[in-house]
Amino acid sequence: MDRLSHLIPRVLSRRGLKDEAAASYITYLATEWIEDNFPDQFQYLRVAKYEYRKLLVYSANSIASAELSMTSEALLRYLNSHEGISIENIIISRSK
Numbered sequence: 001m002d003r004l005s006h007l008i009p010r011v012l013s014r015r016g017l018k019d020e021a022a023a024s025y026i027t028y029l030a031t032e033w034i035e036d037n038f039p040d041q042f043q044y045l046r047v048a049k050y051e052y053r054k055l056l057v058y059s060a061n062s063i064a065s066a067e068l069s070m071t072s073e074a075l076l077r078y079l080n081s082h083e084g085i086s087i088e089n090i091i092i093s094r095s096k
Contacts, residue, residue: 023050026085030055033078034068041067046095053088055079058095065092 012018030047034057038045044061045068059065068075072090079087 022084026050026055026079026087029079029082029085030057030075033075037071037074038064038067050087053086055087055090057090057092059092060095062094065094068092 009018012021027047027050030050034045034047035042041061041064044059044064046058046060048056048058050056057068059068069092072092076087076090079085
């Protein structure tokens, strides 16, 4: 009998949902890291999407943008330390 950890990736791949599931997992991990490291600025930061090996984060506050940009390398290292994740760049954009 197959283990669930082996079955889920096969089903996602067969249904064409593997990339979407990976992007969702990456945005979840990034959101969790930002919440843990910037609890005061978390309300102003929103991880929007992962696409083409780039992570897009929207910021509603310039201070939150500056703090995240100073530690974006640490976030990049954290995310790339997980198996199967390879992110080239984190883009921080101001939102309205």
